[in-house]
Amino acid sequence: MAHPRRLAIAATLALLATGAVATEAAAATGDGSPTDPNIAFIGRWDTSNAAAYIPAWAGAYLTTGFTGTSVKLKQRNSIDLFYSIDGGQDQYLTNRTGTVDLTPSKLAAGRHTLRVSYRVVAGSYHGDAVFQGLVLDSGASTYALPRPAKLLEFIGDSITVGTTTSKNALTAYGWLIGERLGARHTQIAQGGACLVTTADGCVGLEDYFLRLSSAATSPAWDFSRYTADAVVINLGTNDLAHGTHTTTFQPHYVHLLEEVRAKYPYAKVFALQTLCKRFGAQTQAAVQTRNAAGDANVFYVPTEGWLTSTDYTDGTHPTDAGHRKIADRLAPIIAAKL
Incomplete structure:
Protein backbone atom coordinates (compact mmCIF):
# COMPACT_ATOMS: atom_id res chain seq x y z
CA MET A 1 0.00 0.00 0.00
CA ALA A 2 1.35 3.46 -0.95
CA HIS A 3 2.47 5.73 1.86
CA PRO A 4 -0.17 8.44 2.65
CA ARG A 5 2.37 11.23 2.27
CA ARG A 6 3.37 9.99 -1.21
CA LEU A 7 -0.29 9.87 -2.20
CA ALA A 8 -0.74 13.46 -1.03
CA ILE A 9 2.31 14.62 -3.01
CA ALA A 10 1.06 12.82 -6.12
CA ALA A 11 -2.34 14.48 -5.77
CA THR A 12 -0.75 17.91 -5.43
CA LEU A 13 1.41 17.37 -8.52
CA ALA A 14 -1.68 16.36 -10.48
CA LEU A 15 -3.41 19.59 -9.49
CA LEU A 16 -0.35 21.63 -10.39
CA ALA A 17 -0.45 20.11 -13.86
CA THR A 18 -3.89 21.66 -14.36
CA GLY A 19 -2.58 25.10 -13.41
CA ALA A 20 -4.68 25.48 -10.26
CA VAL A 21 -4.44 24.22 -6.69
CA ALA A 144 -11.57 26.61 -4.84
CA LEU A 145 -12.17 25.05 -8.23
CA PRO A 146 -9.35 24.40 -10.71
CA ARG A 147 -8.80 27.55 -12.74
CA PRO A 148 -8.71 27.24 -16.53
CA ALA A 149 -5.33 28.38 -17.82
CA LYS A 150 -6.64 30.56 -20.66
CA LEU A 151 -8.88 33.64 -20.63
CA LEU A 152 -10.74 34.99 -23.66
CA GLU A 153 -12.08 38.55 -23.85
CA PHE A 154 -14.75 39.62 -26.34
CA ILE A 155 -15.20 43.34 -27.07
CA GLY A 156 -18.35 44.47 -28.82
CA ASP A 157 -21.92 45.75 -28.90
CA SER A 158 -25.35 44.14 -28.51
CA ILE A 159 -24.36 41.25 -30.78
CA THR A 160 -21.53 40.35 -28.41
CA VAL A 161 -23.90 40.87 -25.46
CA GLY A 162 -26.26 38.29 -26.95
CA THR A 163 -29.26 40.61 -27.21
CA THR A 164 -32.47 38.83 -28.35
CA THR A 165 -31.07 35.36 -27.55
CA SER A 166 -32.74 33.08 -25.02
CA LYS A 167 -30.20 33.59 -22.23
CA ASN A 168 -28.57 36.86 -23.26
CA ALA A 169 -24.81 36.75 -22.57
CA LEU A 170 -24.91 33.00 -21.88
CA THR A 171 -26.13 32.19 -25.38
CA ALA A 172 -23.85 34.70 -27.16
CA TYR A 173 -20.98 33.48 -29.29
CA GLY A 174 -18.29 34.68 -26.85
CA TRP A 175 -19.68 32.69 -23.94
CA LEU A 176 -20.20 29.65 -26.19
CA ILE A 177 -16.62 29.78 -27.47
CA GLY A 178 -15.17 30.16 -23.99
CA GLU A 179 -17.10 27.15 -22.74
CA ARG A 180 -16.20 25.13 -25.83
CA LEU A 181 -12.48 25.85 -25.44
CA GLY A 182 -12.50 25.27 -21.68
CA ALA A 183 -11.38 28.83 -20.98
CA ARG A 184 -12.43 31.64 -18.70
CA HIS A 185 -14.27 34.25 -20.73
CA THR A 186 -15.83 37.68 -20.48
CA GLN A 187 -17.74 40.02 -22.77
CA ILE A 188 -16.72 43.68 -22.55
CA ALA A 189 -19.81 44.69 -24.48
CA GLN A 190 -22.93 46.81 -24.31
CA GLY A 191 -25.97 47.20 -26.50
CA GLY A 192 -25.61 50.14 -28.88
CA ALA A 193 -21.87 50.51 -28.27
CA CYS A 194 -19.59 52.00 -30.90
CA LEU A 195 -15.88 51.98 -31.56
CA VAL A 196 -15.74 55.78 -31.25
CA THR A 197 -17.24 57.75 -28.37
CA THR A 198 -19.53 60.42 -29.83
CA ALA A 199 -21.12 63.66 -28.68
CA ASP A 200 -24.60 62.14 -28.96
CA GLY A 201 -23.78 59.61 -26.26
CA CYS A 202 -22.59 56.45 -27.99
CA VAL A 203 -20.34 54.46 -25.65
CA GLY A 204 -17.07 54.04 -27.54
CA LEU A 205 -15.10 50.95 -26.59
CA GLU A 206 -11.93 52.66 -27.76
CA ASP A 207 -12.26 54.63 -24.52
CA TYR A 208 -14.30 52.37 -22.29
CA PHE A 209 -12.17 49.27 -22.85
CA LEU A 210 -9.86 50.93 -20.34
CA ARG A 211 -12.57 51.33 -17.70
CA LEU A 212 -14.24 49.19 -15.08
CA SER A 213 -17.68 49.75 -16.60
CA SER A 214 -19.57 51.79 -19.19
CA ALA A 215 -20.67 54.38 -16.63
CA ALA A 216 -19.52 57.90 -17.46
CA THR A 217 -17.92 58.15 -14.01
CA SER A 218 -16.32 54.71 -14.15
CA PRO A 219 -12.76 54.50 -12.82
CA ALA A 220 -9.94 52.98 -14.82
CA TRP A 221 -9.85 49.19 -14.83
CA ASP A 222 -6.98 47.55 -12.96
CA PHE A 223 -5.52 45.31 -15.68
CA SER A 224 -3.38 43.48 -13.12
CA ARG A 225 -6.59 41.69 -12.06
CA TYR A 226 -6.40 39.36 -15.06
CA THR A 227 -4.62 38.98 -18.39
CA ALA A 228 -6.40 37.90 -21.55
CA ASP A 229 -4.77 35.31 -23.79
CA ALA A 230 -7.02 36.16 -26.73
CA VAL A 231 -9.10 39.25 -27.50
CA VAL A 232 -11.89 39.29 -30.09
CA ILE A 233 -13.17 42.67 -31.30
CA ASN A 234 -16.52 42.99 -33.08
CA LEU A 235 -17.18 46.71 -33.51
CA GLY A 236 -18.47 48.99 -36.25
CA THR A 237 -22.11 48.02 -36.57
CA ASN A 238 -23.37 51.16 -34.78
CA ASP A 239 -20.78 53.82 -35.61
CA LEU A 240 -22.19 55.06 -38.88
CA ALA A 241 -25.50 56.01 -37.25
CA HIS A 242 -23.56 58.19 -34.80
CA GLY A 243 -21.64 60.15 -37.39
CA THR A 244 -18.40 58.16 -37.63
CA HIS A 245 -17.36 57.67 -41.25
CA THR A 246 -14.71 55.70 -43.11
CA THR A 247 -12.13 58.46 -42.88
CA THR A 248 -12.15 58.45 -39.08
CA PHE A 249 -13.06 54.84 -38.26
CA GLN A 250 -9.74 53.28 -39.27
CA PRO A 251 -7.37 55.41 -37.11
CA HIS A 252 -9.63 54.92 -34.10
CA TYR A 253 -9.57 51.17 -34.68
CA VAL A 254 -5.77 51.26 -34.88
CA HIS A 255 -5.74 53.10 -31.56
CA LEU A 256 -7.94 50.45 -29.91
CA LEU A 257 -5.62 47.72 -31.20
CA GLU A 258 -2.68 49.63 -29.72
CA GLU A 259 -4.48 49.90 -26.37
CA VAL A 260 -5.25 46.19 -26.32
CA ARG A 261 -1.64 45.36 -27.10
CA ALA A 262 -0.36 47.68 -24.38
CA LYS A 263 -2.54 45.98 -21.77
CA TYR A 264 -2.09 42.40 -23.06
CA PRO A 265 1.42 42.17 -24.56
CA TYR A 266 1.15 38.49 -25.52
CA ALA A 267 -2.51 38.14 -26.45
CA LYS A 268 -3.71 36.97 -29.85
CA VAL A 269 -6.05 39.70 -31.11
CA PHE A 270 -8.82 38.98 -33.62
CA ALA A 271 -10.59 41.84 -35.42
CA LEU A 272 -13.87 40.61 -36.88
CA GLN A 273 -15.47 41.92 -40.01
CA THR A 274 -18.87 43.04 -38.74
CA LEU A 275 -21.69 40.70 -39.68
CA CYS A 276 -23.36 43.54 -41.59
CA LYS A 277 -20.01 44.08 -43.38
CA ARG A 278 -19.93 47.74 -42.29
CA PHE A 279 -16.38 49.20 -42.05
CA GLY A 280 -14.89 45.87 -43.08
CA ALA A 281 -12.23 47.42 -45.32
CA GLN A 282 -11.23 49.88 -42.61
CA THR A 283 -11.04 47.13 -40.00
CA GLN A 284 -8.80 45.05 -42.24
CA ALA A 285 -6.61 48.09 -42.99
CA ALA A 286 -6.25 48.78 -39.25
CA VAL A 287 -5.01 45.22 -38.74
CA GLN A 288 -2.55 45.65 -41.62
CA THR A 289 -1.28 48.85 -40.02
CA ARG A 290 -0.51 47.00 -36.81
CA ASN A 291 1.08 44.11 -38.70
CA ALA A 292 3.30 46.59 -40.57
CA ALA A 293 4.28 48.08 -37.20
CA GLY A 294 5.62 44.66 -36.18
CA ASP A 295 2.63 43.17 -34.35
CA ALA A 296 2.18 39.77 -35.98
CA ASN A 297 -0.39 38.60 -33.43
CA VAL A 298 -3.28 40.73 -34.72
CA PHE A 299 -5.54 38.99 -37.22
CA TYR A 300 -8.41 40.10 -39.45
CA VAL A 301 -11.30 37.62 -39.53
CA PRO A 302 -13.70 37.88 -42.50
CA THR A 303 -17.25 36.75 -41.70
CA GLU A 304 -18.62 36.45 -45.23
CA GLY A 305 -21.03 33.51 -45.49
CA TRP A 306 -21.18 32.80 -41.77
CA LEU A 307 -24.90 33.57 -41.42
CA THR A 308 -27.99 33.75 -43.61
CA SER A 309 -31.11 35.86 -43.21
CA THR A 310 -32.80 33.09 -41.23
CA ASP A 311 -30.09 33.32 -38.55
CA TYR A 312 -31.28 36.72 -37.31
CA THR A 313 -34.17 37.68 -35.06
CA ASP A 314 -34.51 41.17 -36.54
CA GLY A 315 -32.00 41.49 -39.37
CA THR A 316 -29.22 42.59 -37.00
CA HIS A 317 -29.11 40.33 -33.94
CA PRO A 318 -28.40 36.63 -34.42
CA THR A 319 -30.69 33.95 -33.01
CA ASP A 320 -29.42 31.28 -30.63
CA ALA A 321 -28.67 29.14 -33.68
CA GLY A 322 -26.92 32.09 -35.34
CA HIS A 323 -24.62 32.53 -32.37
CA ARG A 324 -23.83 28.82 -32.44
CA LYS A 325 -22.88 29.17 -36.11
CA ILE A 326 -20.56 32.06 -35.27
CA ALA A 327 -18.99 29.97 -32.51
CA ASP A 328 -18.57 27.06 -34.95
CA ARG A 329 -16.61 29.33 -37.29
CA LEU A 330 -14.64 31.37 -34.80
CA ALA A 331 -13.69 28.83 -32.11
CA PRO A 332 -11.32 26.86 -34.42
CA ILE A 333 -9.67 30.09 -35.57
CA ILE A 334 -8.94 31.12 -31.96
CA ALA A 335 -7.89 27.63 -30.92
CA ALA A 336 -5.42 27.38 -33.80
CA LYS A 337 -3.63 30.56 -32.71
CA LEU A 338 -3.62 29.65 -29.00
Missing part, protein backbone atom coordinates in the same frame (compact mmCIF):
# COMPACT_ATOMS: atom_id res chain seq x y z
CA ALA A 22 -6.97 24.63 -3.89
CA THR A 23 -5.22 24.29 -0.55
CA GLU A 24 -6.88 22.42 2.29
CA ALA A 25 -6.58 25.54 4.45
CA ALA A 26 -8.47 27.65 1.94
CA ALA A 27 -11.13 24.99 1.48
CA ALA A 28 -11.64 24.71 5.21
CA THR A 29 -12.06 28.44 5.81
CA GLY A 30 -14.23 29.42 2.84
CA ASP A 31 -17.29 31.17 4.29
CA GLY A 32 -19.05 32.24 1.07
CA SER A 33 -18.58 35.98 1.68
CA PRO A 34 -17.63 38.25 -1.25
CA THR A 35 -14.02 38.28 -0.03
CA ASP A 36 -13.87 34.47 0.22
CA PRO A 37 -10.69 33.50 -1.71
CA ASN A 38 -12.34 30.30 -2.90
CA ILE A 39 -14.83 32.25 -5.02
CA ALA A 40 -13.49 33.18 -8.48
CA PHE A 41 -14.88 36.35 -10.07
CA ILE A 42 -14.39 36.21 -13.83
CA GLY A 43 -14.67 39.43 -15.81
CA ARG A 44 -14.70 42.96 -14.47
CA TRP A 45 -16.16 43.27 -10.97
CA ASP A 46 -16.33 46.32 -8.73
CA THR A 47 -14.82 45.02 -5.49
CA SER A 48 -14.47 48.38 -3.74
CA ASN A 49 -17.13 47.37 -1.19
CA ALA A 50 -16.04 44.20 0.61
CA ALA A 51 -19.66 43.40 1.48
CA ALA A 52 -21.05 43.70 -2.04
CA TYR A 53 -19.30 42.91 -5.32
CA ILE A 54 -20.87 44.29 -8.50
CA PRO A 55 -20.29 42.80 -11.98
CA ALA A 56 -19.66 45.21 -14.84
CA TRP A 57 -20.24 44.69 -18.57
CA ALA A 58 -21.79 41.51 -19.93
CA GLY A 59 -20.63 37.99 -19.33
CA ALA A 60 -19.14 38.45 -15.86
CA TYR A 61 -19.72 35.47 -13.58
CA LEU A 62 -18.54 33.78 -10.40
CA THR A 63 -17.66 30.18 -9.66
CA THR A 64 -16.88 28.20 -6.55
CA GLY A 65 -17.10 24.77 -5.02
CA PHE A 66 -19.09 24.16 -1.85
CA THR A 67 -19.85 21.33 0.51
CA GLY A 68 -23.12 20.31 2.09
CA THR A 69 -26.62 19.86 0.68
CA SER A 70 -27.75 23.42 -0.07
CA VAL A 71 -26.62 26.86 -1.17
CA LYS A 72 -28.36 30.23 -1.06
CA LEU A 73 -27.43 33.53 -2.70
CA LYS A 74 -27.61 36.79 -0.73
CA GLN A 75 -29.00 39.58 -2.90
CA ARG A 76 -29.80 43.20 -2.17
CA ASN A 77 -32.62 44.43 -4.42
CA SER A 78 -34.45 42.75 -7.27
CA ILE A 79 -32.42 41.04 -10.01
CA ASP A 80 -32.70 38.33 -12.66
CA LEU A 81 -29.92 35.76 -12.66
CA PHE A 82 -28.68 32.48 -14.08
CA TYR A 83 -27.10 29.72 -12.04
CA SER A 84 -25.72 26.26 -12.65
CA ILE A 85 -24.97 23.60 -10.04
CA ASP A 86 -22.60 20.69 -10.72
CA GLY A 87 -22.26 21.70 -14.37
CA GLY A 88 -25.96 21.33 -15.05
CA GLN A 89 -28.10 23.44 -17.34
CA ASP A 90 -28.27 27.11 -16.41
CA GLN A 91 -31.44 27.91 -14.49
CA TYR A 92 -33.08 31.33 -14.85
CA LEU A 93 -34.60 33.15 -11.88
CA THR A 94 -36.43 36.43 -12.33
CA ASN A 95 -37.10 39.34 -10.00
CA ARG A 96 -35.36 37.84 -6.95
CA THR A 97 -34.32 39.71 -3.84
CA GLY A 98 -33.01 38.87 -0.37
CA THR A 99 -31.78 35.34 0.30
CA VAL A 100 -32.39 33.27 -2.84
CA ASP A 101 -32.52 29.49 -2.40
CA LEU A 102 -30.68 27.86 -5.30
CA THR A 103 -31.37 24.34 -4.02
CA PRO A 104 -35.10 24.03 -3.29
CA SER A 105 -34.51 20.28 -3.60
CA LYS A 106 -31.63 19.28 -1.34
CA LEU A 107 -28.45 17.96 -2.92
CA ALA A 108 -26.68 14.79 -1.95
CA ALA A 109 -24.19 15.43 0.84
CA GLY A 110 -20.70 16.06 -0.50
CA ARG A 111 -18.84 18.41 -2.82
CA HIS A 112 -20.65 20.51 -5.43
CA THR A 113 -19.90 23.32 -7.88
CA LEU A 114 -21.74 26.59 -8.50
CA ARG A 115 -21.71 29.23 -11.23
CA VAL A 116 -23.76 32.46 -11.06
CA SER A 117 -24.18 35.10 -13.76
CA TYR A 118 -26.47 38.11 -13.41
CA ARG A 119 -28.62 39.39 -16.23
CA VAL A 120 -26.89 42.23 -18.05
CA VAL A 121 -27.96 45.51 -16.46
CA ALA A 122 -28.29 47.82 -19.46
CA GLY A 123 -30.81 49.28 -21.86
CA SER A 124 -34.37 48.75 -20.63
CA TYR A 125 -33.36 46.41 -17.79
CA HIS A 126 -32.18 47.96 -14.53
CA GLY A 127 -31.89 45.16 -11.97
CA ASP A 128 -29.63 45.26 -8.90
CA ALA A 129 -26.73 42.96 -9.80
CA VAL A 130 -24.96 42.84 -6.44
CA PHE A 131 -23.32 39.74 -4.94
CA GLN A 132 -23.46 39.82 -1.14
CA GLY A 133 -22.34 36.27 -0.47
CA LEU A 134 -23.53 32.68 -0.11
CA VAL A 135 -25.37 30.93 2.70
CA LEU A 136 -24.22 27.35 3.24
CA ASP A 137 -25.24 24.50 5.54
CA SER A 138 -24.00 24.58 9.11
CA GLY A 139 -20.44 23.26 9.06
CA ALA A 140 -20.16 23.50 5.27
CA SER A 141 -17.60 25.59 3.40
CA THR A 142 -16.51 26.65 -0.03
CA TYR A 143 -13.50 25.26 -1.84
